[in-house]
Amino acid sequence: MSRRGILVYAETIGSEIHPVTFELIGKARELAEKLDLEVWSTILGYGIADKAAELIYHGADKVYVYDDERLRDLNVIAHKSVLVELAKEIEPEIFLLGATPWGRSLAPRIAAALDTGLTADCIDLQIDKDGELLQIRPAFTGNILAHIKTSSRPIMATIRYRVMKMPQRDPSRKGEIIIRKFNDVDCDGIKCLGKVSERRINLADAEVVVAGGRGLKKKEDLVLLEELANLLGGVVGVSRPLVEEGWISKDHQVGFSGNVVKPKLYIACGISGSPQHLAGMRDSGMIIAVNSDPSAPIFRHADYGVVADLYEFIPKLILLLKNRKEM
Ligand SMILES: Cc1cc2nc3c(=O)[nH]c(=O)nc-3n(C[C@H](O)[C@H](O)[C@H](O)COP(=O)(O)OP(=O)(O)OC[C@H]3O[C@@H](n4cnc5c(N)ncnc54)[C@H](O)[C@@H]3O)c2cc1C
Incomplete structure (x- = not known):
C-alpha cells in the first residue's frame, strides 16, 4: 500500500517560493516523523518547475509540479481547482497552507470543495497523546489559545508566517518530483487585469521594528520613529489605533489582526x-519598551524597559546614534 502524507501548498511570489512554505514543510516534517507519514508538496505557476528541488531540500519527499502559462496569474478559481483535484487523488491526511492573504483566500474554497473543515490562522501544530493533530490558534481576540481537533479529512489548516522555525536547507536530500499537466478549468468570471497596489513595506521580514502606539500625540510625530528606524536599518510598526486613526497604512500594523513580526530588535x-x-511581536529577539507609565503591561514582556516620555527619550537616542555613526 502506498504511504500517506501531509500536503504542503507551496505559495509563490512571481517565480519565487514564499518562505512560509519552507516553515510549513519544516513543521510537516516534524509531524510526519511522529505520525509515520510522508511530506508532500505542490507548486503551481509559470516558470517554477526548477524550484521544486528547493522544496525537497527543505524536507519534502514528493513534489507535484504544475508549470503552465495559464497559471501565471493568481487566479484563485484555477488554483483551487487544481488543488482540489490533487487532494482528491492523493488523499493527504493533513493539508497545510500559509495564512497569507493568498492562502487565506484559497484555503476556504478548497475546504468547501472537499467538504472538510479548516482551522485558520494557526500559530502551532502538535500531536496529542492519542496521536491526533492539535491545531492551536488564538481565540477571543488573542486572550486564549484554542486547541482544535478536526474529525473530517483531510485536516486543513492555514498557519501564520514566521511562527514556525525555518528548517535547515539540505541540498543532498533526495525526493521525487512529479510533473503534472494542467487541465484547463472553467474559470470564467475572473480575469486578472493587473496589480493595483503593492505592499510598500515588509514588516514580517524586518530585522528591526520601531513601533509606536497611542503614546504618540499626532500623525506628524511618526517621523520620530521613522528617523530612529532608518538609523537602525529597520521599519516602522504601529499599534492598531494608529491605523484606525488613518495615520498610516495597515501594512504597518503589528498584532493579532495585523502582522506577526519576529525581528532581532523590537x-x-x-x-x-x-x-x-503582544500576539504580533512577543517572539521578537529583544524587546525594548519605552513608556511613561511604569505599570504598563508591555514592561512584563520587555528585555529592557525605559520609563520615560518618548518625546524626550527618542530624540536623545537618535542623537546618540547619529554621533556614534559619525565617529
Ligand atoms: C479584535 C481585536 C483585534 C485587535 N488587533 C490589534 C492588533 O492587531 N494590534 C494592536 O496593536 N491592537 C489590536 N487591538 C487593539 C488592542 O486591544 C489595544 O486597544 C491596542 O493595542 C492599544 O494600542 P496602544 O498600546 O497604542 O494604546 P494604549 O493602550 O492607549 O497605550 C498607550 C500607551 O502609551 C503610553 N504613553 C502615553 N504617552 C506617552 C509618552 N509621551 N511617552 C511614553 N509613553 C506614553 C501610555 O502609558 C500607554 O501605556 C485589537 C482589538 C480587538 C478587539
Whole structure:
C-alpha cells in the first residue's frame, strides 16, 4: 500500500517560493516523523518547475509540479481547482497552507470543495497523546489559545508566517518530483487585469521594528520613529489605533489582526502591551519598551524597559546614534 502524507501548498511570489512554505514543510516534517507519514508538496505557476528541488531540500519527499502559462496569474478559481483535484487523488491526511492573504483566500474554497473543515490562522501544530493533530490558534481576540481537533479529512489548516522555525536547507536530500499537466478549468468570471497596489513595506521580514502606539500625540510625530528606524536599518510598526486613526497604512500594523513580526530588535514606544498587540511581536529577539507609565503591561514582556516620555527619550537616542555613526 502506498504511504500517506501531509500536503504542503507551496505559495509563490512571481517565480519565487514564499518562505512560509519552507516553515510549513519544516513543521510537516516534524509531524510526519511522529505520525509515520510522508511530506508532500505542490507548486503551481509559470516558470517554477526548477524550484521544486528547493522544496525537497527543505524536507519534502514528493513534489507535484504544475508549470503552465495559464497559471501565471493568481487566479484563485484555477488554483483551487487544481488543488482540489490533487487532494482528491492523493488523499493527504493533513493539508497545510500559509495564512497569507493568498492562502487565506484559497484555503476556504478548497475546504468547501472537499467538504472538510479548516482551522485558520494557526500559530502551532502538535500531536496529542492519542496521536491526533492539535491545531492551536488564538481565540477571543488573542486572550486564549484554542486547541482544535478536526474529525473530517483531510485536516486543513492555514498557519501564520514566521511562527514556525525555518528548517535547515539540505541540498543532498533526495525526493521525487512529479510533473503534472494542467487541465484547463472553467474559470470564467475572473480575469486578472493587473496589480493595483503593492505592499510598500515588509514588516514580517524586518530585522528591526520601531513601533509606536497611542503614546504618540499626532500623525506628524511618526517621523520620530521613522528617523530612529532608518538609523537602525529597520521599519516602522504601529499599534492598531494608529491605523484606525488613518495615520498610516495597515501594512504597518503589528498584532493579532495585523502582522506577526519576529525581528532581532523590537522597540515599542508608547504602546501599553495589550494581548492583541503582544500576539504580533512577543517572539521578537529583544524587546525594548519605552513608556511613561511604569505599570504598563508591555514592561512584563520587555528585555529592557525605559520609563520615560518618548518625546524626550527618542530624540536623545537618535542623537546618540547619529554621533556614534559619525565617529
Ligand atoms: C479584535 C481585536 C483585534 C485587535 N488587533 C490589534 C492588533 O492587531 N494590534 C494592536 O496593536 N491592537 C489590536 N487591538 C487593539 C488592542 O486591544 C489595544 O486597544 C491596542 O493595542 C492599544 O494600542 P496602544 O498600546 O497604542 O494604546 P494604549 O493602550 O492607549 O497605550 C498607550 C500607551 O502609551 C503610553 N504613553 C502615553 N504617552 C506617552 C509618552 N509621551 N511617552 C511614553 N509613553 C506614553 C501610555 O502609558 C500607554 O501605556 C485589537 C482589538 C480587538 C478587539
